Amino acid sequence: MAQQGFKRTEQKVGKPNKKRARNGRKTEQIKGRATTRSTAGPGFAFEDQVAAWLLLKMLSGEAVPSIENGLGLRLQSQTSSLEWLINDLLVTCGHTSEESRLAISCKSNVQVTGAGLPRDFVGAAWNQLSTSAAGPMRRGRDRLALVTRGYHAVFQATWTDVKNACTSSDPALALARIRSTKKHQAFFENIKKIVQKSFAAVRDEDVLELIRHLLVVPTDFDLDTSNDSGTAVSQCRRLLVSGTPEEGRALWGALIDRARKARLGDGTIDLADLWHELCTQFKLNDHPDFASSWQLLRAFTQEHLNKIEAKLPSGFSLARTEDSTKLTQALSNGPIVVLYGDSGTGKSALAKSTLDRQFPGASQIWFGPDELKSALSEVERVKVGLAHPLRASLASSAQPNNILVIDAAERVSS
16 A cells, blocks of 8 residues: 655756846846745746646646647746746656657836837747757747736737748748738748848748747736636636635635745746646646546545455454554654555455544545456556556646555555
8 A cells, every 4th residue: 555645846946047038138046145046027027827727727637828739747937947938837748758848038018019029029039940950949849938917909809810921831822822911921031131130131931930830929917807816716726625706716816826936946846846836825726637537546546445345244353453553653654655455354445434533634545456457558558548658647636635555455466
């Protein structure tokens, strides 16, 4: 039997000593003096809310914008040390062999205009994309985003038209569509002129490729009446068993605080670790991605427990107080406990009664040898309906205390 909290550590991400702030000033770590990064400010407060919004998408099983296979697994802050030029936030999606990333620049004002994108963002994005062969970005898989506070209607309408034209696999057709109106052509040429500051020989096809990799997301965080904040609280309520507005606001505040701590600390938030942290503070529903798996695990468990006889046919049962006390103490002292004895002496019944009585709040998952074999086999688990590998499913538990029981372990194969 193994009692687990399912927590994992992540590699720390270093931060440079100097960074150009959003208002154009450099901030430095100076001994004895508070810095812009340590005291925060409107720009960083906005960045923390954007990070919390992304964490909420991860917790809810929602796709990260513009990323195919965009289920987020990790969020990192201030990633310039990882050679990202768009480096406020970085979301990693998908599994290790198929990872995609969204690099984000957060700006606490509108930034965009009717004429186009801000010069510094376009320049950084071009340099990131053009050095993708040597840098961290992978063309066709990763994306670069500008997240702003405030909505610019003229920009958004033109940007949407230009982006839609760029989705064509035929560059000639895409350029013809853009050049069909003066407004769209001027918008495109403005981006090209910015790129030419870094690379004079840039082609129209290169600019098309750049635009395909860009994403602009307007939000209204920190505005007087924020629909995005209200939507976030509503989404938090759906993650909670209680579903109350008060607890929804508390969860949203906890996510903002967690994002702030990551920005000022080691810079990395892993979804599995975040889930574990939150389930010790809040009573959560099952993660949407793992809800069906947990339903199946509970069904396995109930079916197995129904086969365990705690009483003799006459109705007589033994209290076995001394054995139960020893088992309780062993579970309290260590993460792994082996209960052994001759066949038919009631080991399973002792484990069941002790866990029910002494650990009523813990989530129990029971496996016999056959069920465990199915759960651990990639082919068999899919056949029985377990959507994720067993280890990932167990790590997604909505309970802070979890006990895995492998019954008749002597019959489990190597």
